[in-house]
Amino acid sequence: MVKLNVIELEKSEYKGGKSTLCPGCGHDQISNVIIQAAWENGIRPEGIAKMSGIGCSSKTPAYFLGKSHGFNTVHGRMPSVTTGANMVNKDLSFIAVSGDGDTASIGIGQFIHAIRRNLDMVYIIENNGVYGLTKGQYSATVEKGSKKKKGTPNEQAPIDLCAMAVNLGCTFVARSFSGSKKQLTALLRAAMSHRGMAIIDVISPCVTFANNDESYRSYNYVKSNDEVLHIVDYISHFSPLSEVEVPEGEYSDIPLFDGSTLRLETLASDHDPEDAVAALKAIHDGTQQGRHVTGLLYYNPNQPTATDNLGLTETPLMDLADSELRPSPESLAEVNAGFRAR
Amino acid sequence: MARGISPKMARLMANMYYVGGIAYLLGIDEEAIASAVEQQFRGKEKAISMNIQAISEARAYAADNWGDVCKFAAVGREKPEDTYLIEGNEAVALGCIYGGITMLSWYPITPSSSVAESIISWIPKLREGEDGGLTCAVVQAEDELAAAGMVLGAGWAGGRGMTCTSGPGISLMSEFIGLFYFAEVPGVIWDINRTGPSTGLPTRTQQGDLSMCYEASHGDTQHIVLIPGTVDECFEFGWRAFDYAERFQTLIFGFGDLDLGMNRWSTSGFEYPSEVMDRGKVIRTQEEMDAIPNFGRYRDVDGDGIAYRTLPGSGLAPMLYRGTGHDEDGVYSEDPQVYYEAMQRLRKKIDGSRDILPAPIIREEEDGEIGIIFYGSMENSIVEIDDLLEDRGLSVSTCRVRALPYHSDVEKFIERHEKVVVMEINRDGQLYGILRKELPTDLLPKLFSVAYSDGLPPKAREYANRVIEVLEG
Ligand SMILES: Cc1ncc(C[n+]2csc(CCOP(=O)(O)OP(=O)(O)O)c2C)c(N)n1
Ligand code: SF4
Ligand SMILES: [Mg+2]
Numbered sequence: 001m002v003k004l005n006v007i008e009l010e011k012s013e014y015k016g017g018k019s020t021l022c023p024g025c026g027h028d029q030i031s032n033v034i035i036q037a038a039w040e041n042g043i044r045p046e047g048i049a050k051m052s053g054i055g056c057s058s059k060t061p062a063y064f065l066g067k068s069h070g071f072n073t074v075h076g077r078m079p080s081v082t083t084g085a086n087m088v089n090k091d092l093s094f095i096a097v098s099g100d101g102d103t104a105s106i107g108i109g110q111f112i113h114a115i116r117r118n119l120d121m122v123y124i125i126e127n128n129g130v131y132g133l134t135k136g137q138y139s140a141t142v143e144k145g146s147k148k149k150k151g152t153p154n155e156q157a158p159i160d161l162c163a164m165a166v167n168l169g170c171t172f173v174a175r176s177f178s179g180s181k182k183q184l185t186a187l188l189r190a191a192m193s194h195r196g197m198a199i200i201d202v203i204s205p206c207v208t209f210a211n212n213d214e215s216y217r218s219y220n221y222v223k224s225n226d227e228v229l230h231i232v233d234y235i236s237h238f239s240p241l242s243e244v245e246v247p248e249g250e251y252s253d254i255p256l257f258d259g260s261t262l263r264l265e266t267l268a269s270d271h272d273p274e275d276a277v278a279a280l281k282a283i284h285d286g287t288q289q290g291r292h293v294t295g296l297l298y299y300n301p302n303q304p305t306a307t308d309n310l311g312l313t314e315t316p317l318m319d320l321a322d323s324e325l326r327p328s329p330e331s332l333a334e335v336n337a338g339f340r341a342r
Numbered sequence: 343m344a345r346g347i348s349p350k351m352a353r354l355m356a357n358m359y360y361v362g363g364i365a366y367l368l369g370i371d372e373e374a375i376a377s378a379v380e381q382q383f384r385g386k387e388k389a390i391s392m393n394i395q396a397i398s399e400a401r402a403y404a405a406d407n408w409g410d411v412c413k414f415a416a417v418g419r420e421k422p423e424d425t426y427l428i429e430g431n432e433a434v435a436l437g438c439i440y441g442g443i444t445m446l447s448w449y450p451i452t453p454s455s456s457v458a459e460s461i462i463s464w465i466p467k468l469r470e471g472e473d474g475g476l477t478c479a480v481v482q483a484e485d486e487l488a489a490a491g492m493v494l495g496a497g498w499a500g501g502r503g504m505t506c507t508s509g510p511g512i513s514l515m516s517e518f519i520g521l522f523y524f525a526e527v528p529g530v531i532w533d534i535n536r537t538g539p540s541t542g543l544p545t546r547t548q549q550g551d552l553s554m555c556y557e558a559s560h561g562d563t564q565h566i567v568l569i570p571g572t573v574d575e576c577f578e579f580g581w582r583a584f585d586y587a588e589r590f591q592t593l594i595f596g597f598g599d600l601d602l603g604m605n606r607w608s609t610s611g612f613e614y615p616s617e618v619m620d621r622g623k624v625i626r627t628q629e630e631m632d633a634i635p636n637f638g639r640y641r642d643v644d645g646d647g648i649a650y651r652t653l654p655g656s657g658l659a660p661m662l663y664r665g666t667g668h669d670e671d672g673v674y675s676e677d678p679q680v681y682y683e684a685m686q687r688l689r690k691k692i693d694g695s696r697d698i699l700p701a702p703i704i705r706e707e708e709d710g711e712i713g714i715i716f717y718g719s720m721e722n723s724i725v726e727i728d729d730l731l732e733d734r735g736l737s738v739s740t741c742r743v744r745a746l747p748y749h750s751d752v753e754k755f756i757e758r759h760e761k762v763v764v765m766e767i768n769r770d771g772q773l774y775g776i777l778r779k780e781l782p783t784d785l786l787p788k789l790f791s792v793a794y795s796d797g798l799p800p801k802a803r804e805y806a807n808r809v810i811e812v813l814e815g
Pocket of ligand 2: 022
């Protein structure tokens with residue numbers, strides 16, 4: 001018997017076209033997790049809008065959620081297109097995919113301003129430290145000392161997108177690895193349950209240009225340098241808590257907007273995701289030691305989203321009848337009168 | 343003299359002595375001046391009385407010392423009943439409000455900011471929905487590039503998005519403008535021209551962006567441009583722009599300039615939109631979908647180059663929009679034939695708008711051999727130019743182009759005249775260039791260009807002289 005999710009859809013309803021990326025590319029693993037997470041969360045595919053910029057990563061919306069509308073926009077400008085769509089249809093669930101070039105270089109301005117507005121979206125950065133699509137130039141997120149397959153090691157300091165997002169007060173900031181299917185699925189499901197801007201920076205190796213051991217974003221390097229903050233478990237609002245096994249050690253539960261819970265099981269030391277300074281310290285310490293800190297770094301719930309303070313109608317603007325959009329003839333007579341020549 | 347009133351404020355009041363002197367020379371009514379001063383310093387009693395005193399002193403001094411030297415006088419007029427004064431930018435803003443704008447994104451720039459500011463001020467008064475919420479969102483964007491992206495997103499999602507800017511903003515928006523065109527997304531951009539190139543003369547006027555708007559972005563593109571010449575048209579094209587955008591599923595430019603936009607012009611009152619909103623070929627239900635044979639997002643089932651679209655959230659024919667090459671179903675394709683046909687269809691679509699867009703306003707002289715083609719804010723000088731030409735023995739017909747791609751009546755106008763001068767406020771003759779490119783070649787020898795721009799609004803004599811010069815050539 002085929003398995004159905006809470007809205008009685010098979011997982012195949014969430015699949016997309018066949019990938020044309022290089023076999024083994026981290027981005028394809030992330031696509032699979034997006035399919036899994038959206039299916040498990042029981043989101044209506046037609047209620048999702050898939051957004052992306054340009055890059056190998058940004059091509060992936062063609063490979064997941066084939067029943068959802070999407071927009072593969074231009075390089076680095078996906079956030080503004082998402083903003084416009086969100087303004088007229090705040091009921092859409094935006095799931096966006098970008099690359100480290102798309103986000104940290106050409107698109108860094110729009111990325112920052114989307115965070116500042118707390119745009120209600122899931123923003124996934126498929127971060128490989130290179131521009132895959134244009135054949136492997138370094139991106140602005142690559143670590144000092146990291147070396148791609150060809151050429152010399154990178155000498156410039158990286159932009160840490162998570163640290164930047166924490167500083168900007170982003171309401172949900174997580175980091176994961178395309179190879180950590182369980183962690184990434186739980187974080188992505190939580191991001192989908194969040195209201196506001198949820199960023200997941202996913203280390204996603206480029207097998208063609210930067211999967212050598214000297215690359216800090218190769219499979220081998222990440223596997224042995226993954227500093228896991230806590231074990232994450234997602235407990236959906238439609239499966240009662242009692243059915244979920246309670247961990248033996250210490251843990252804390254993070255309540256999410258839609259009633260679901262993200263459970264964080266304490267590992268070596270406790271990380272409080274509502275403490276921005278702790279998040280920055282964890283990132284900083286990791287970077288010093290050449291390690292990637294993964295988990296829910298920062299959580300800042302219940303902040304107004306981009307559309308909250310605009311005083312808009314309950315009904316999404318694109319659903320309003322034309323009659324509600326055009327003021328009456330009487331009103332125009334009054335407007336005219338206000339401009340009478342004196 | 344000013345020191346006598348207040349030594350501290352003397353410097354500030356010095357200009358009022360000029361006012362008093364001029365008022366004496368032109369015989370301006372004392373009360374009229376007083377009320378202007380009161381309005382200027384509203385609520386500041388001390389300032390009002392000091393300034394009025396300064397004006398009176400100057401007037402008295404002038405009367406005692408200057409005598410009757412001035413040949414001119416300023417005389418008050420009767421208040422005309424149905425005359426209204428309004429700036430072009432505010433007219434555009436109201437047009438947008440009555441056109442059902444649902445999202446305004448903008449980044450401040452002279453001379454377009456007042457379009458946005460005016461929309462923002464009218465929304466609470468005119469755009470309250472049934473549940474008391476507002477029916478238009480406003481985003482102050484981080485730059486014009488983002489503003490254009492927001493309009494694109496809004497149009498894609500089924501809203502009526504608009505942004506307003508000036509030349510530098512359009513330059514920045516170029517990449518998105520191509521995406522509007524190629525992915526076929528509705529949207530509106532108002533370009534209130536200032537003097538270019540580059541930062542140019544930011545507070546001066548020009549018609550310098552016409553060719554840029556018409557063909558903005560890389561590759562073969564072409565955009566519909568609406569060119570109002572009066573404040574009434576600013577209002578009308580303000581609401582019509584959204585209808586054209588959704589009808590043709592493309593970007594529409596509104597083309598204004600600083601002169602029309604930031605000065606007050608008279609109107610006899612805006613007319614309420616004469617047509618219901620045109621939301622274009624949007625499929626909203628499964629039944630509508632079933633009625634279309636062989637649906638494809640980019641398939642020309644009606645033969646007019648305009649395909650049907652569905653909206654995100656509807657669940658109908660979900661599709662990944664893209665700026666990359668695509669076939670009739672919207673699927674990525676690099677097939678030469680597919681690309682070629684897609685580009686032909688786009689040309690056909692925009693070309694098909696010619697005679698649907700506002701037709702030119704033609705004022706024809708019975709036996710006029712000379713025609714003048716002009717557009718936009720030059721409307722405010724054309725009567726004077728016409729008079730000057732008549733004084734020199736030239737009777738001319740005029741044709742004011744109101745949209746690009748130009749209407750077939752423009753071509754017929756050229757056919758009917760011996761010589762046609764294209765008159766515009768820029769250096770290179772931008773409309774002239776567009777006409778030269780698109781007209782049948784046998785008409786080209788008739789065409790002359792008078793293009794002049796110094797940053798100021800048109801001076802009739804300057805243009806009249808140049809028209810005579812090129813015709814005598
Ligand atoms: C305006 C513009 N400049 C440059 C490019 C070329 N370009 C395409 S993708 C890309 C970089 C992509 O890198 P990233 O976002 O990291 O994606 P990846 O391919 O690594 O997944 C560049 C420079 C473009 N498409 N548009
Ligand atoms: S070039 Fe790199 S990033 Fe692009 S598909 Fe291949 S492996 Fe993935
Ligand atoms: Mg990359």
